[in-house]
Amino acid sequence: MVDDQRAEQELPSLDTLAARLEYLFENIRPTSAEVGDSDEPGRRYTNKEIADKINATADETGVTISAAYIGELRRGVASDPRTSHIRALASVFGVSTGYFVDDTAARRIQEQLTLLSELRRMDVKQVALRQVLTDNGLSATDTQLVEQMVARLRAVAEGAGPSENHAAPGVRR
Template sequence: MKDSTPFAAKLNLLFQASAYLHPDRPGERVEYTNKQVADKIAEDEGKGKITAAYIGMLRREDGPNPSLEKAGLLARFFKVPLDYFTDGPTADAVLEELRRLVASRAAESAPAPAGDDEQISLLARSARRLSPDSLRLSLEFVQRLGDLEEKAPDRP
């Protein structure tokens, strides 16, 4: 199946999928800014290769299509194959995986079922006593458990 997703949509999906956990607000994910991406590319590839303003233009629906060089810079930053920005089987596979990841994260942030409220409250109260490092580790552990349960074939 060939996918004809526009460049801007593919780039915006990469920003969503690479959102990182906020260090001070457990469970909240934060997307990289255009400036953070441009600054890291400048650090890794050399200054003047791509600007935050240009990345912003590329993320707009009516934005330009970048040169192969600029697309390559973005592909390297987000650690995806350059073919992700084309139409073809590689792009289709990566798009599917990224969409699944973003949907999974959205489901994680959905409100818990009513019957789980008491257990979640107990977990939250217990977590308040932890140091920031222990809290971060606990959150990572709970997220990994959730990932494992999602992959379990006999999950109810």
């Protein structure tokens, strides 16, 4: 319980739309397939890249957005986007739309991204991961979910995952 409280205190506050959007830019990075060989791996998305991804699906979704507007949302200059923009941003980052409007959903997704980031950093092997999760009291179902997340991260890192769907297993759109 103390560990849960400490982990919750260490997570940055996501009390504004700008903070939530900035958190996604900070924690969700382009795949190696997206950045190519000449670009630096692990870098952050640019506003233009996110706008381009949204605009690339405009024929299907009817939603367009400018890089400048995304920048305004990130800085808090604009704070009341259209619902269609929220849906498009959520889709591009692979999170549920609830992330932007519901504190509980935002906290849950923030915790999932933190866990995924830590697992990626650790470069764990499946057997070692299973043992660590079991030692920390996770159920077999939860352990399987985390293993699936790790497998998905590896697939995305290798460019094997579908480019339009970056949601972690269990994260609803």
